[in-house]
Amino acid sequence: MRMFGIRHAAVIAAVISFGHLSVPAGAQEFPIKPVTLIVPWPAGGSTDLSMRAIAETASKHLGQPIVIDNRAGGSGTVGPAGMAASAKPDGYTISQIPMPVLRLPIMQDTTWDPEKDFTYIANLTGYTFGITTANADFKTWKDVVEYAKKNPGKVTYATGGAGTSPHIGTEQIALRAGIKLTHVPFKGGAESNAAVLGGHTMLQADSTGWKALVESGKLRLLMVWTDKRSPSFPDVPTLKELGYPLVYDSPYGIAGPKGMDPKVVAKLDDAFRKAVEDPAVQATMVRLDQVVNY
Incomplete structure (x- = not known):
């Protein structure tokens, strides 16, 4: 799209x-x-x-x-x-x-x-964008959607700023999923990494500044926004595989x-x-x- x-x-x-x-x-x-x-x-x-x-x-x-x-x-x-x-x-x-x-x-x-x-x-x-989490209850994006439907607006997500591709993209995903998320903007990926790692937000939407944190197990990558799966994370589904006909690379x-x-x-x-x-x-x-x- x-x-x-x-x-x-x-x-x-x-x-x-x-x-x-x-x-x-x-x-x-x-x-x-x-x-x-x-x-x-x-x-x-x-x-x-x-x-x-x-x-x-x-x-x-x-x-x-x-x-x-x-x-x-x-x-x-x-x-x-x-x-x-x-x-x-x-x-x-x-x-x-x-x-x-x-x-x-x-x-x-x-x-x-x-x-x-x-x-x-x-x-x-x-970029390769994706949504990450350190929340033990969110093993998959489906877990996020189920929780968000029961708790409208309580799922928070960090990005590098309002109007960025991660912000716009996450809102489009939420709209298609029928859920309401709460956006917490920061000045860049380093700050949004710190926010999700510290439990200040439940999710983070950003480009691959999170890669080393995912590889070390500190963050979990729930999805990528590319047309095909990332070679670095072949087990992580794309948006299209999750049912959202969207691709973002900015x-x-x-x-x-x-x-x-x-x-x-x-x-x-x-x-x-x-x-x-x-x-x-x-x-x-x-x-x-x-x-x-x-």
């Missing part, structure tokens, strides 16, 4: 379409200093880990360091919105662009326009402020393309259950 309308799809297409540009000689002066890459999530989550791996390799191809700047808040929109409002379009400040940057302007008034306020550079990867990429020189965009695009093609980066993506989607 596609989550987004025509306008949303058009914006996503704009993100993806910036690949494979040639680099004219006039771009040779860029970069002459480190590049700041805003990651709009707290350190330690799956997006932070993947972006650090990609940035480290991309910096080797750029010839300058790429410095990660974690700016969490607003469901991943504070960092990109701040960049769009105040950063120079010189290529030295760029940002990871999560789906809420594209989605929230459709849902509510925002200070940014995703079609006008960014220069899209490259699409990079997407592809994401990088962008800069509006008005960037196409020659600079091409240099950045080339460095990040080479990074996601690097075997070491791809190994990190496999470890995080993220598929390269350049």
